Amino acid sequence: MAKQPMLRFVKIGREMPEKRPPALRAEDFDEIYSEYSDEKATEQAGRCSQCGVPYCQSHCPLHNNIPDWLLMTASGRLQEAYELSQATNTFPEICGRICPQDRLCEGNCVIEQSGHGTVTIGSVEKYITDTAWEKGWVKPIAPAQERPESVAIIGAGPGGLAAADVLRRAGVQVTVYDRYDRAGGLLTYGIPGFKLEKPVVMRRIEQLEAGGVEFVLNCTVGEDITFDAIRGKHDAVLIATGVYKARDLVAPNSGAPGVVKALEFLTASNRKSFGDEVPEFDNGDLDARGKRVVVIGGGDTAMDCVRTAVRQGATSVRCLYRRDRDNMPGSRRETQNAEEEGVEFVWLTAPSGFVTDADGTLTGVRVQKMRLGQPDATGRRAPELIEGADYTEEADLAIMALGFEPEDLPMLWGVPELAVTRWGTIKAKFNTHETDLPGVWAVGDIVRGASLVVWAIRDGREAADAILSYLAAPARVAAE
Numbered sequence: 001m002a003k004q005p006m007l008r009f010v011k012i013g014r015e016m017p018e019k020r021p022p023a024l025r026a027e028d029f030d031e032i033y034s035e036y037s038d039e040k041a042t043e044q045a046g047r048c049s050q051c052g053v054p055y056c057q058s059h060c061p062l063h064n065n066i067p068d069w070l071l072m073t074a075s076g077r078l079q080e081a082y083e084l085s086q087a088t089n090t091f092p093e094i095c096g097r098i099c100p101q102d103r104l105c106e107g108n109c110v111i112e113q114s115g116h117g118t119v120t121i122g123s124v125e126k127y128i129t130d131t132a133w134e135k136g137w138v139k140p141i142a143p144a145q146e147r148p149e150s151v152a153i154i155g156a157g158p159g160g161l162a163a164a165d166v167l168r169r170a171g172v173q174v175t176v177y178d179r180y181d182r183a184g185g186l187l188t189y190g191i192p193g194f195k196l197e198k199p200v201v202m203r204r205i206e207q208l209e210a211g212g213v214e215f216v217l218n219c220t221v222g223e224d225i226t227f228d229a230i231r232g233k234h235d236a237v238l239i240a241t242g243v244y245k246a247r248d249l250v251a252p253n254s255g256a257p258g259v260v261k262a263l264e265f266l267t268a269s270n271r272k273s274f275g276d277e278v279p280e281f282d283n284g285d286l287d288a289r290g291k292r293v294v295v296i297g298g299g300d301t302a303m304d305c306v307r308t309a310v311r312q313g314a315t316s317v318r319c320l321y322r323r324d325r326d327n328m329p330g331s332r333r334e335t336q337n338a339e340e341e342g343v344e345f346v347w348l349t350a351p352s353g354f355v356t357d358a359d360g361t362l363t364g365v366r367v368q369k370m371r372l373g374q375p376d377a378t379g380r381r382a383p384e385l386i387e388g389a390d391y392t393e394e395a396d397l398a399i400m401a402l403g404f405e406p407e408d409l410p411m412l413w414g415v416p417e418l419a420v421t422r423w424g425t426i427k428a429k430f431n432t433h434e435t436d437l438p439g440v441w442a443v444g445d446i447v448r449g450a451s452l453v454v455w456a457i458r459d460g461r462e463a464a465d466a467i468l469s470y471l472a473a474p475a476r477v478a479a480e
């Protein structure tokens, strides 16, 4: 090992783990990046400048102690690096794979600012915890003492699972309810395997189960069990149901066969990767094979759709987005990966309707051309319509990836007292995530609106701490 393991950015350039060539990537749903070798991880971790004010850490939603675990990795102290990394992050190997690091930790790395290329923080984080799994350092939860209190978690996505982990470690009895047949939320059925292979998610769920977390699957709260029944059975409830109502496009023929919703398309594809029977895929409706595919949207979901369509064997894949490359919300890295895989981006375009043949079958998307005007409230330049420049983009399958909104939980669950914002997301206190209903907390996308895995994890951990304080509060304990 080098005497001075750090500050090696002066001599050593930034190197991501190897990426499989696009032609090979298109043949399967496996992750596209390979793992670092031990030498490469040591070398790349050693590029960190150990700066006095680590902006990477303050821009990581979990405030991960990045400089320290980079130092330990570069010094060969990998088990300590793992212990430190997992102390602040419930699923470091998942965040290492799918956080948009360019907008978070890596985008704020000091050596990136000085033009040397950021430390590959996400890839090192993934390497540390993948190694920990391989070496058997990741153990099921074994609480020092069992506690009698029980907490219900509605929603087995990253927010709910992060909370389950913290609560169970404290010895609390945890039951996670989810409407799907597998836990994991969007980690399981939304995000495709080429970004996050499914065994990586499933082994986490198996570990939680082995540690005593109870999962009640195929159970839709509001249908199979009432919210009130859950409240009656448990000492506290955490809502972590995510946002699933797809934003619609009101346009001619938008209900035509061949116009589909992004999450239905991705869920069908992910289910096929598990080997499930999926009639809507098997009958061709949600299969892009041999089709000209047009995806509408410019976020992470749209990027996942275009790349899934490539892997399914689409004859062409185009992505329509109403702004330009610089103003798109999706990760730059994923856009580049999509382009390498043959996806064509048609910038500054918006759909105005769908074209069908005499049988009503989709043949194209009517497209309006746009230009960029002044910045809007989000700071991004607002698209403006160019009159008279419409044209038809040929398509056999149009996938709508226009974003998600929350379901109306107070109505669906018959709890009008559950306060929501004007966007329909649940109102919860900033740090404790407590809602207006006593003994009920809420985290993740159902509070933030469509967001990121790392934010859901942070919320889940914070809410679990708040629930533990609530369970231990003297007034509550005395009343029992």
Ligand SMILES: Cc1cc2nc3c(=O)[nH]c(=O)nc-3n(C[C@H](O)[C@H](O)[C@H](O)COP(=O)(O)OP(=O)(O)OC[C@H]3O[C@@H](n4cnc5c(N)ncnc54)[C@H](O)[C@@H]3O)c2cc1C
Pocket: 098, 099, 100, 154, 155, 156, 157, 158, 159, 160, 177, 178, 179, 180, 183, 184, 185, 186, 187, 190, 191, 195, 219, 220, 221, 222, 240, 241, 242, 243, 266, 300, 301, 304, 443, 444, 445, 446, 450, 451, 452, 453, 454, 456
């Ligand atoms: C296609 C796609 C790609 C994405 N890619 C990325 C990415 O690369 N990086 C990133 O950081 N983020 C990404 N995101 C965002 C990220 O997945 C979410 O922000 C995150 O999963 C939110 O976590 P959550 O726990 O709040 O909700 P979810 O993960 O949505 O989990 C909610 C769970 O609640 C369950 N549920 C809902 N209603 C009920 C009910 N009534 N009864 C019982 N169970 C219920 C659902 O079945 C689900 O399992 C992506 C999102 C999508 C859609």
Ligand code: SF4
Pocket: 059, 060, 061, 062, 063, 064, 066, 089, 095, 096, 099, 101, 104, 105, 106, 121, 122, 125, 454
């Ligand atoms: S959790 Fe995400 S933001 Fe934080 S260090 Fe890891 S990759 Fe970066």
